Amino acid sequence: xxxxxxxxxxxxxxxxxxxxxxxxxxxxxxxxxxxxxxxxxxxxxxxxxxxxxxxxxxxxxxxxxxxxxxxxxxxxxxxxxxxxxxxxxxxxxxxxxxxxxxxxxxxxxxxxxxx
Amino acid sequence: xxxxxxxxxxxxxxxxxxxxxxxxxxxxxxxxxxxxxxxxxxxxxxxxxxxxxxxxxxxxxxxxxxxxxxxxxxxxxxxxxxxxxxxxxxxxxxxxxxxxxxxxxxxxxxxxxxxxxxxxxxxxxxxxxxxxxxxxxxxxxxxxxxxxxxxxxxxxxxxxxxxxxxxxxxxxxxxxxxxxxxxxxxxxxxxxxxxxxxxxxxxxxxxxxxxxxxxxxxxxxxxxxxxxxxxxxxxxxxxxxxxxxxxxxxxxxxxxxxxxxxxxxxxxxxxxxxxxxxxxxxxxxxxxxxxxxxxxxxxxxxxxxxxxxxxxxxxxxxxxxxxxxxxxxxxxxxxxxxxxxxxxxxxxxxxxxxxxxxxxxxxxxxxxxxxxxxxxxxxxxxxxxxxxxxxxxxxxxxxxxxxxxxxx
Numbered sequence: 001x002x003x004x005x006x007x008x009x010x011x012x013x014x015x016x017x018x019x020x021x022x023x024x025x026x027x028x029x030x031x032x033x034x035x036x037x038x039x040x041x042x043x044x045x046x047x048x049x050x051x052x053x054x055x056x057x058x059x060x061x062x063x064x065x066x067x068x069x070x071x072x073x074x075x076x077x078x079x080x081x082x083x084x085x086x087x088x089x090x091x092x093x094x095x096x097x098x099x100x101x102x103x104x105x106x107x108x109x110x111x112x113x114x115x
Numbered sequence: 116x117x118x119x120x121x122x123x124x125x126x127x128x129x130x131x132x133x134x135x136x137x138x139x140x141x142x143x144x145x146x147x148x149x150x151x152x153x154x155x156x157x158x159x160x161x162x163x164x165x166x167x168x169x170x171x172x173x174x175x176x177x178x179x180x181x182x183x184x185x186x187x188x189x190x191x192x193x194x195x196x197x198x199x200x201x202x203x204x205x206x207x208x209x210x211x212x213x214x215x216x217x218x219x220x221x222x223x224x225x226x227x228x229x230x231x232x233x234x235x236x237x238x239x240x241x242x243x244x245x246x247x248x249x250x251x252x253x254x255x256x257x258x259x260x261x262x263x264x265x266x267x268x269x270x271x272x273x274x275x276x277x278x279x280x281x282x283x284x285x286x287x288x289x290x291x292x293x294x295x296x297x298x299x300x301x302x303x304x305x306x307x308x309x310x311x312x313x314x315x316x317x318x319x320x321x322x323x324x325x326x327x328x329x330x331x332x333x334x335x336x337x338x339x340x341x342x343x344x345x346x347x348x349x350x351x352x353x354x355x356x357x358x359x360x361x362x363x364x365x366x367x368x369x370x371x372x373x374x375x376x377x378x379x380x381x382x383x384x385x386x387x388x389x390x391x392x393x394x395x396x397x398x399x400x401x402x403x404x405x406x407x408x409x410x411x412x413x414x415x416x417x418x419x420x421x422x423x424x425x426x427x428x429x430x431x432x433x434x435x436x437x438x439x440x441x442x443x444x445x446x447x448x449x450x451x452x453x454x455x456x457x458x459x460x461x462x463x464x465x466x467x468x469x470x471x472x473x474x475x476x477x478x479x480x481x482x483x484x485x486x487x488x489x490x491x492x493x494x495x496x497x498x499x500x501x502x503x504x505x506x507x508x509x510x511x512x513x514x515x516x517x518x519x520x521x522x523x
Contacts, residue, residue: 001284082286083236084294105283 039076351386437468
């Protein structure tokens with residue numbers, strides 16, 4: 001089961017930074033267990049470009065989808081047996097402490113949409 | 116056999132067996148709706164067939180077999196996919212008829228169901244509704260009425276939760292080790308909400324019964340968890356007062372005005388027994404000890420307020436919420452006098468969490484009344500009455516103000 005883990009900033013981070021885990025240890029650990037398929041830090045939203053096509057016309061604009069205080073600063077694609085395993089992986093990531101993480105399952109296209 | 120006797124037999128078998136059937140079918144098929152529908156249909160066919168055939172020797176086993184066969188039929192009809200066929204094979208395997216499955220497997224199934232319904236990745240309203248629907252078997256329409264939403268809204272809420280369980284792959288499993296310690300309070304919190312929904316002035320009383328029953332089931336399934344025994348004891352003590360909480364007009368009565376003869380002695384005894392199985396300083400054990408002190412006092416005047424105040428001193432450490440701080444102030448007001456109570460109340464209010472909280476205003480009124488200023492106290496009771504949402508509570512607070520006006 002694949003999960004996209006969006007790595008976001010948060011306006012209320014953990015204040016006790018002494019307990020924040022180390023990112024290199026997290027990457028080494030999750031890679032060794034085969035729980036991390038791919039992942040990267042992203043450049044600042046200032047470098048983002050939004051692209052749309054409307055009425056056949058290309059519309060290119062500066063900036064991300066939405067201007068919010070919390071911004072996506074990275075992502076990891078996780079391979080986990082279930083949500084509890086994905087949560088266990090996420091909680092060990094430093095940005096769970098200094099930011100917030102969103103776990104979004106990949107859609108199972110074989111199952112079709114459910115009402 | 117009379118229709119009524121059959122209906123009672125079906126209800127009894129359902130109360131005991133519904134969660135087992137749903138839990139077992141979810142484990143094998145992973146399909147929550149199919150599991151619920153099959154369990155409901157098994158109950159319906161029992162109502163149809165037992166009057167003529169008689170109640171079977173093993174009603175739970177009968178229901179399980181009928182529900183399983185119904186699930187197999189549905190899956191066969193829909194089984195174009197290989198995976199569904201595999202589920203049919205798994206369901207059909209224990210074809211030994213009405214033989215109950217191994218007890219610990221059944222136990223695990225129901226625990227799995229409870230923990231999945233109460234998973235923190237589901238919205239809290241969804242956890243409560245899903246527990247009622249799936250573990251207890253309450254019809255969606257009744258849950259909707261209790262939570263003051265339309266049946267369509269409740270159906271959507273339940274469907275969304277089941278879809279999330281499937282899509283996000285919330286596991287059907289009881290966590291172990293440290294994860295269990297983390298997850299158990301969430302499960303107990305759902306049961307507590309369920310109980311409160313039954314206990315509230317305008318709530319659905321049957322939900323309190325269900326919460327007591329679920330806490331009892333959870334305690335049998337997890338006997339080594341003191342907080343589970345504490346929660347059960349707390350429910351039983353509060354529940355023991357259900358017939359004494361209102362006067363003939365339906366007005367709410369505070370503890371000191373209740374007729375203690377109308378408290379349910381059996382529930383109090385069961386509560387004391389459950390509390391005897393608990394230990395430690397967890398929040399539910401402490402709240403149960405407080406409830407026990409009230410439930411076992413001969414009269415309001417005999418209440419051991421210093422024991423209660425001591426429990427609140429400890430509770431405020433593990434659960435530092437404004438409401439606990441408020442109750443602690445009230446307890447010390449009785450144990451050590453109104454001045455001590457008012458001082459702690461001021462501390463509790465300092466955080467700002469009790470602004471416009473009607474019970475804080477009522478507590479201040481009560482302390483001031485006992486401090487000897489009935490006029491100011493009556494004013495405050497009316498302020499509190501203006502803040503509450505439920506009509507019975509408003510009447511009770513206004514009545515208290517009127518009493519003070521007439522020198523009561």
